[in-house]
Amino acid sequence: xxxxxxxxxxxxxxxxxxxxxxxxxxxxxxxxxxxxxxxxxxxxxxxxxxxxxxxxxxxxxxxxxxxxxxxxxxxxxxxxxxxxxxxxxxxxxxxxxxxxxxxxxxxxxxxxxxxxxxxxxxxxxxxxxxxxxxxxxxxxxxxxxxxxxxxxxxxxxxxxxxxxxxxxxxxxxxxxxxxxxxxxxxxxxxxxxxxxxxxxxxxxxxxxxxxxxxxxxxxxxxxxxxxxxxxxxxxxxxxxxxxxxxxxxxxxxxxxxxxxxxxxxxxxxxxxxxxxxxxxxxxxxxxxxxxxxxxxxxxxxxxxxxxxxxxxxxxxxxxxxxxxxxxxxxxxxxxxxxxxxxxxxxxxxxxxxxxxxxxxxxxxxxxxxxxxxxxxxxxxxxxxxxxxxxxxxxxxxxxxxxxxxxxxxxxxxxxxxxxxxxxxxxxxxxxxxxxxxxxxxxxxxxxxxxxxxxxxxxxxxxxxxxxxxxxxxxxxxxxxxxxxxxxxxxxxxxxxxxxxxxxxxxxxxxxxxxxxxxxxxxxxxxxxxxxxxxxxxxxxxxxxxxxxxxxxxxxxxxxxxxxxxxxxxxxxxxxxxxxxxxxxxxxxxxxxxxxxxxxxxxxxxxxxxxxxxxxxxxxxxxxxxxxxxxxxxxxxxxxxxxxxxxxxxxxxxxxxxxxxxxxxxxxxxxxxxxxxxxxxxxxxxxxxxxxxxxxxxxxxxxxxxxxxxxxxxxxxxxx
Amino acid sequence: xxxxxxxxxxxxxxxxxxxxxxxxxxxxxxxxxxxxxxxxxxxxxxxxxxxxxxxxxxxxxxxxxxxxxxxxxxxxxxxxxxxxxxxxxxxxxxxxxxxxxxxxxxxxxxxxxxxxxxxxxxxxxxxxxxxxxxxxxxxxxxxxxxxxxxxxxxxxxxxxxxxxxxxxxxxxxxxxxxxxxxxxxxxxxxxxxxxxxxxxxxxxxxxxxxxxxxxxxxxxxxxxxxxx
Numbered sequence: 001x002x003x004x005x006x007x008x009x010x011x012x013x014x015x016x017x018x019x020x021x022x023x024x025x026x027x028x029x030x031x032x033x034x035x036x037x038x039x040x041x042x043x044x045x046x047x048x049x050x051x052x053x054x055x056x057x058x059x060x061x062x063x064x065x066x067x068x069x070x071x072x073x074x075x076x077x078x079x080x081x082x083x084x085x086x087x088x089x090x091x092x093x094x095x096x097x098x099x100x101x102x103x104x105x106x107x108x109x110x111x112x113x114x115x116x117x118x119x120x121x122x123x124x125x126x127x128x129x130x131x132x133x134x135x136x137x138x139x140x141x142x143x144x145x146x147x148x149x150x151x152x153x154x155x156x157x158x159x160x161x162x163x164x165x166x167x168x169x170x171x172x173x174x175x176x177x178x179x180x181x182x183x184x185x186x187x188x189x190x191x192x193x194x195x196x197x198x199x200x201x202x203x204x205x206x207x208x209x210x211x212x213x214x215x216x217x218x219x220x221x222x223x224x225x226x227x228x229x230x231x232x233x234x235x236x237x238x239x240x241x242x243x244x245x246x247x248x249x250x251x252x253x254x255x256x257x258x259x260x261x262x263x264x265x266x267x268x269x270x271x272x273x274x275x276x277x278x279x280x281x282x283x284x285x286x287x288x289x290x291x292x293x294x295x296x297x298x299x300x301x302x303x304x305x306x307x308x309x310x311x312x313x314x315x316x317x318x319x320x321x322x323x324x325x326x327x328x329x330x331x332x333x334x335x336x337x338x339x340x341x342x343x344x345x346x347x348x349x350x351x352x353x354x355x356x357x358x359x360x361x362x363x364x365x366x367x368x369x370x371x372x373x374x375x376x377x378x379x380x381x382x383x384x385x386x387x388x389x390x391x392x393x394x395x396x397x398x399x400x401x402x403x404x405x406x407x408x409x410x411x412x413x414x415x416x417x418x419x420x421x422x423x424x425x426x427x428x429x430x431x432x433x434x435x436x437x438x439x440x441x442x443x444x445x446x447x448x449x450x451x452x453x454x455x456x457x458x459x460x461x462x463x464x465x466x467x468x469x470x471x472x473x474x475x476x477x478x479x480x481x482x483x484x485x486x487x488x489x490x491x492x493x494x495x496x497x498x499x500x501x502x503x504x505x506x507x508x509x510x511x512x513x514x515x516x517x518x519x520x521x522x523x524x525x526x527x528x529x530x531x532x533x534x535x536x537x538x539x540x541x542x543x544x545x546x547x548x549x550x551x552x553x554x555x556x557x558x559x560x561x562x563x564x565x566x567x568x569x570x571x572x573x574x575x576x577x578x579x580x581x582x583x584x585x586x587x588x589x590x591x592x593x594x595x596x597x598x599x600x601x602x603x604x605x606x607x608x609x610x611x612x613x614x615x616x617x618x619x620x621x622x623x624x625x626x627x628x629x630x631x632x633x634x635x636x637x638x639x640x641x642x643x644x645x646x647x648x649x650x651x652x653x654x655x656x657x658x659x660x661x662x663x664x665x666x667x668x669x670x671x672x673x674x675x676x677x678x679x680x681x682x683x684x685x686x687x688x689x690x691x692x693x694x695x696x697x698x699x700x701x702x703x704x705x706x707x708x709x710x711x712x713x714x715x716x717x718x719x
Numbered sequence: 720x721x722x723x724x725x726x727x728x729x730x731x732x733x734x735x736x737x738x739x740x741x742x743x744x745x746x747x748x749x750x751x752x753x754x755x756x757x758x759x760x761x762x763x764x765x766x767x768x769x770x771x772x773x774x775x776x777x778x779x780x781x782x783x784x785x786x787x788x789x790x791x792x793x794x795x796x797x798x799x800x801x802x803x804x805x806x807x808x809x810x811x812x813x814x815x816x817x818x819x820x821x822x823x824x825x826x827x828x829x830x831x832x833x834x835x836x837x838x839x840x841x842x843x844x845x846x847x848x849x850x851x852x853x854x855x856x857x858x859x860x861x862x863x864x865x866x867x868x869x870x871x872x873x874x875x876x877x878x879x880x881x882x883x884x885x886x887x888x889x890x891x892x893x894x895x896x897x898x899x900x901x902x903x904x905x906x907x908x909x910x911x912x913x914x915x916x917x918x919x920x921x922x923x924x925x926x927x928x929x930x931x932x933x934x935x936x937x938x939x940x941x942x943x944x945x946x947x
Contacts, residue, residue, distance in 0.1 A: 670930035693933050700905045701863055707905070712912060713930045 012062050015053045016069060019115070022046045023073055026111055030104045046115040054118045063123040070116050071135050077108075078143035086148050091155055092170065098152060099176045101144065109136030137186060145184045149195045152177065156196065157203055164207065182229055189231060197232055205239050260292035264336075272340040286346050293341070294350035297333050301358030304329065312364040322363065323375040327400040330355065352407070359407040369410045370639065373417035376401060380425060380435050391434075398439045402446050409686040411447065412653075416646050419455055420496050420638065426462050427488065427535055433459065447683070457494030465489055468523070475519045485512040489520070492530070503533045503555070504580045506562035533559075534585075542600065546623040551600070554633040556581060556589050561600065564618040571615040583612075590616065592633055598624070600631075650685060654695045657681055659704055662717040669714045670696075756823030761813045772808040784829050791876050792832050795839045798851045805855050846911065852877050853907045864901035867893050874910070882914040892938050899934055906932045920946070 022042070028035040038046075053062040082105070086097045113120070113132035120132050130138065156174060163169045178196065185191035228236065263271045279285035308322040333351055341347040359368050366374075376398075383394055405414060425431050436459050444452040465488040476482060505513065513531065520529060536555035540562070541548055553561070559579050563570060570578070576586055587610045594603040594616060602617045603610075657680045661673060668676075674692050681687050696715070699705045708714040764776035772780070781788045800816030802808055817823060820831040839848050852873055856865055865873070871890045878886050889910065893899070909932040917925050925931075925939055 671928060690933065690936075693930075693936070696930075697903075697905060697932055701903050707930070712909075715930070 009056060009060050010049065010052050010062075011060075012053075012065055015049055015062060015066075018046070018049045019069065022115060023112070026108065027077070030107060043114075047117060050116050051118045054123065063119060066116060067119055067123060067129065070112065070119070070132060071139065073112065074105075074108075074136055074139035075143055078105075078139055082140075082144050083147055086144065092159070092173070094148075095152065095155055095173055095177050098148060098180065099173060102140070102176075102180050105136070105140045105144075109133055112136065134186075137183075141184045141186065141191075145180070145191075149181065149184075149191075153196050153199055157200060160200070161203075161207070178229060189229075192229060197229075197235070200228075200232070201235060201239055204236060205242075208240055260289055261296055264293065264296040269336065269340050272336070276341050276344075280342075280344075286344065290341075290344075290346040290350040293336075293347060294354045297329075297351060297354035298357050300329060301326070301354060302361075305358050305361050305363055308363050317363050317366055317371060319366075319371040319375050320378055323372060323401075323404070326359070326404060327397070330400070330403065355404075355407040356409070359404065360409055366639075367410060367413060368408050369414035370417045370642075372401065372404060372408065373414055373421055376418060376439065377421040377425065380432065381429060383432055383435060394435060395438065398435075398442055401439070402442045405443070406446065409682075410646075411451070412649065412684045413643070413646050415451060415455075416642050416649075419458070420642060422455055422458060423496055426458060428537075431462075433463075451684075454494045457491055461489070461491055461494060468520075471523065472516060472519050475522075476515055479515065482512045482515055483508050485516070487516050489529070490532075498532045498534060500530055500532055501534065501582070501585065502580050503559055504578060505533070505555075505559060506565070509538075509555075509558075542622070544622050545620045547627075549622075549624060549626070550628040552628065552630040554589075556585060557593060557631065557633060560586075560589050560593065564601070564616075569615060569617045572610070572612050575616065586610075589633065590614075592631060596631075598622070598629055598631055646685075650687065651691070651695060653681060653684070654687055654692055655699065658692070658695060658699060662705055662715065666717050667708065667714060669711075671713075673715060757814055757817045758810070760817070760823060760825070761808075761810055765810070770810065772813065774806040777806060777808070783825050784832070786829075786832070789872075789876060791880075792836060794852060794855070794876065795835050795848065796832075797855060798839065798848050799835060802855065805858065849877060849911050850904070850908060853904055864903050865907075866901055867899070870902045870907070878911070878914060882919075885910075885914045885919050888920070888942060889938060892941055896937065896941070898937070902934075906934050909935055 025035060025038070029037065050066060053060075053066055056062070082101045086094060086101060089097045109132075113136065116132055123129070124131050156177060159169045159174060178192070181192040181196050182189065260272075260275060262268075263275065275289060276286070279289050304322065304325050308317055308319075311318060311321075330351075337343065337347045337351055361368065363371060379394065379397060405411060408414060422436070426436075437456075440452045440456050440459065444456075468489055469486055472487065517529060520527070533555040538553055538555055538558035540551045540553060540558055542551045542561075551561070556579075559581075560575060563575060563578050572586075572590075575590070576583070579586065581589065590601070590603075590610045593599070594601040595608055595610070600619055600622055602619045604615050604617070654677065657677050658673065661676050661680070662668060673696070674689060677692055678687055678689075696705065700707065700715075703718055705715045706718050708716055761772065764772045764780050766773045766776060777793065778788055781790070781793060786792055796816055797805075797808070799819055800808060800812040802812045817828070820828065820835060822828045822831050839845060853865065856869055856873060857863075871893055874886050874890060893902075913931070913935055920942070922939060922942070927936055927939070931939075
C-alpha cells in the first residue's frame with residue numbers, strides 16, 4: 001500500500017479509546033445504571049473497530065495488544081470493582097452479590113467476546129491461546145472466585161446448618177452459588193469438590209454423628225439433595241448411612257428405649273416398619289435387625305416354656321394353655337414378618353429359627369411332640385361337649401397345630417403319640433369323623449402320605465367296623481340268643497400293638513365270641529382274628545342286696561367279677577387259675593374292685609394293697625345312690641413305651657437310609673455319609689449322630705458295608 | 720515241525736540211567752525224608768485217634784519248646800501254618816509251617832522261633848497277624864464276636880509288648896464299661912489303627928468326627944475324663 005499516514009489506519013490509541021467507551025457503556029448497562037442499550041449500529045461499529053485493528057498490516061496489526069487489552073478489561077473490573085463489592089458484604093448478602101456479579105460476568109463475557117470476536121477467528125486459534133470466553137471466565141476465577149470461595153463456603157455451610165435446624169433458607173440462591181463453584185472448575189468438578197464438597201461432607205458427618213439418636217425418631221432423610229450438585233447426593237447418603245446407621249447400628253438396635261428390642265417389646269409396629277425401610281437400604285443392614293427379632297421371639301418363647309414348667313403341678317403340664325399361647329405367639333409375629341418386615345426372607349428365617357429353639361424344649365419331662373399330641377387329643381375330646389368351639393375354630397386350630405409341628409424336629413414321636421391317643425379316642429369315646437379326617441388330610445398335605453397312612457387306616461377301620469356290626473346283627477337274627485355284643489375289627493399294623501392274653505371268659509361271653517368268629521369266617525377269607533380283651537368293656541348287672549346296679553367295667557374286671565357267680569369266695573390263687581390273667585394285670589383288676597372307690601368285692605385282709613395270699617368275697621352289701629356305675633381301669637401309662645418304639649423305628653429308618661445312600665454312591669467318606677443320612681431323615685426326626693455311627697458299625701458287621709482298606713474313614717457298599 | 724528239532728526232545732525224554740540214577744526218584748526220597756521228619760514230629764504230638772494235634776498236644780509241644788502255653792509265639796506259629804481251628808493243628812497245617820521255617824526237629828523249631836517273630840513283626844505281616852489272631856479265637860461257624868474276657872487276654876498277648884500303655888488303659892476301660900459285651904472284627908482292627916495312628920496318652924490327634932468305631936470314641940471320652 002502507499003506509505004505515510006493513511007487516514008484510515010486505526011491507531012492503537014484511537015482504537016482503545018473507542019473500546020473503552022464501549023466498555024464503560026456496557027458496564028453501566030450491566031450494573032443497572034440508566035443507559036440506553038446498544039443499537040445495532042454501535043454493535044457493528046465496535047466489532048468493526050476491532051476487525052480493522054486486526055487486519056491492518058504490521059506494524060499496525062494490533063491483535064496482540066487487543067488480546068491483552070481484552071484480558072486486562074476483565075482483570076481491572078474484577079480487581080477494582082467486582083471483588084471489593086463482594087468482600088464488603090456478609091452472609092446471605094455476600095452470596096447474593098457473588099451470584100449477581102457472576103451473572104454480570106457471564107453477560108460481559110458474552111458481549112465483549114462479540115466485540116472482540118475477530119480475535120477468536122484467527123489470532124487465538126493460530127497462537128493456540130485461550131479463547132476470549134475462556135479468558136473472561138478464567139479471569140473471574142482467578143481474580144474473584146479464588147479470593148472469595150473460602151468465605152462463601154463458610155456462609156453456605158452455615159445456611160445449610162440453619163436449614164437442618166429447621167429454619168427456612170433461600171435454596172435457589174444456594175443452588176446458584178454452588179453452580180458457580182461447579183462452573184469455576186471449568187470442565188472439572190475439582191473446584192466444587194475441593195472448595196465446597198469436602199468441607200460439607202466433613203461437616204455433615206460430624207453433624208449426623210451428633211444428631212443420630214434424634215434422627216431416628218424423625219424418620220426421613222432431610223432433603224438436602226435438592227440444591228447440591230447431583231454428584232454429591234450419593235456421597236451424602238453414604239455418609240448419612242455410615243454415621244447414622246452403620247456405625248451406631250448396634251447401639252441403635254440395642255438402645256434401651258428406642259432400640260429394636262424395645263420396639264418389639266412395646267409392640268411399636270410403625271416404628272419397626274420405619275426401621276425396616278431404613279436399614280433395608282444399607283447393604284447387610286437388615287441382618288442385625290433380623291437377629292434382634294430372632295432373639296426377641298426366642299426369649300418370649302422360652303419364657304412361655306418356663307412359665308409352663310413352673311406351673312406344672314405333680315409333673316402334669318397344662319398343655320392346652322401352653323400350646324394356645326405358642327400358637328398366639330406365632331400368629332402375632334407372623335403378622336410382624338408380613339407387615340413390618342415386608343415378608344422378607346431374612347425375617348421368615350429368623351421366625352423359624354426362633355420357634356425351632358423353644359418348640360423342641362422339654363417341659364417337665366414331656367417332649368413337645370407329646371404335648372402337641374395331647375393338645376390335639378383334648379381338642380377333639382372336648383369338641384363334642386363344648387358347643388362354643390364350632391367347626392371353623394377347630395379348623396383354624398388344626399391349621400395352627402400343623403404349622404407348629406413343622407418346627408418340631410421329632411415329628412415321628414408326635415405321630416406315635418398321636419396314634420396312640422387317637423386309638424383311645426376311636427375305641428373308647430365319641431369321636432367326630434370329620435375332625436379326625438380333617439387333621440389327617442392337613443398333616444398328609446404337609447408331611448406326606450406315609451406320615452398319616454396308619455392313622456387314616458384306623459379311622460377307616462371304624463367305618464368298616466360299623467358295617468361288620470350291622471352284618472353280624474343280621475346274621476345272629478334268628479340264631480339262639482346271645483348277650484348283646486359289639487365287635488370292632490382292627491387291622492393289625494394300623495393300630496398300636498396291644499398285648500393279648502389268654503383270658504378265660506365267662507361262658508356267656510364265649511358264646512358271643514364263637515358266633516362272631518363264625519360270621520367273620522363266612523364274610524372273609526384267610527383272616528385270623530386276635531382278640532384283645534384288654535380293650536373291651538362290659539355292662540354287668542350287679543345283684544346287690546339293696547338294689548341292683550349296672551356296672552360298666554372292662555372285660556378283665558368282668559371276668560373276675562363273674563367268677564363270683566358260682567362261688568361266694570375265692571382266693572387270689574384260685575382267681576389266678578380261673579381267670580388266667582398274669583399277676584400284674586390281676587393285681588390291678590383286684591385293686592380296682594376291692595381297694596378303690598367302689599368296693600364290689602371284700603378283701604381279706606382289708607389292706608390297701610393286693611397280695612398273693614388275699615382272699616375275696618362278693619360284697620352283697622354294696623350300694624350307691626347311682627343306678628349305674630362306671631369303674632375305669634386305669635390304663636398303663638406308656639410314654640416310655642412310645643419312646644422306645646420310636647427309637648426302634650428310628651434305628652430301622654437309619655439303617656434303610658444308610659443302605660440306600662451307599663447303594664447309590666458305592667463309595668463315600670464317613671462325614672458325608674453321616675450328613676446325607678441326617679439330611680434324608682430330617683423330615684421326620686433329627687437323628688443322633690452317635691446312633692448313626694453305631695448303625696454304620698452294625699451294617700459293617702452284617703456285611704452291607706466295609707471300610708476302604710486304603711482309607712478307613714471311607715466306606716464301600718458291599719453288593 | 721522240522722525233524723531235527725524233535726530229536727533232542729526225544730533224546731531227553733529217555734532217562735539216562737548211567738549218569739543220573741533215577742533223579743526224580745532220589746528227589747522224592749529227599750523230600751520224603753523231610754516229610755518223614757516233619758510227620759514223625761507231628762505224630763509225636765498228635766492225638767492218635769483224631770489224627771490232629773489237639774490242645775493237650777499243643778501243651779506238650781509248648782513244654783518241649785520251653786515256651787509258655789499262652790506265649791504269642793505259638794500264635795505266630797499258628798499264623799504261619801494258617802491254622803483254622805483254635806487249639807488244633809492238622810497235619811497239613813503242621814507241614815506248611817515247618818516247611819516254611821525249614822525245620823524238622825524240636826531244637827531246630829525252637830531256634831527258628833525268634834526268626835519267626837521277627838518275620839511276623841514286620842508291619843505288613845503284623846496287620847495280617849493281628850487280624851488272624853481275632854479270627855483264630857472264633858469258635859463257632861458263623862461267630863462274629865469275641866467276649867470281653869478273651870479280647871483282654873488277646874490284646875495283652877498280641878499288643879502288650881509294643882503298645883503297653885494303650886493296652887493297659889483299654890483293658891481297664893473294657894472291664895468297667897457296661898455298653899459292650901462283645902467285640903467285633905471292625906472294632907478289633909480299629910484298636911490296632913488307634914495304637915498306630917494316635918499319639919498316646921495325649922491323644923491330641925484323635926478326631927471324634929472321623930469314622931472311628933464308637934467304642935473307641937467312648938474310650939477316648941472316658942480317658943479324657945480320667946485325665947482331667
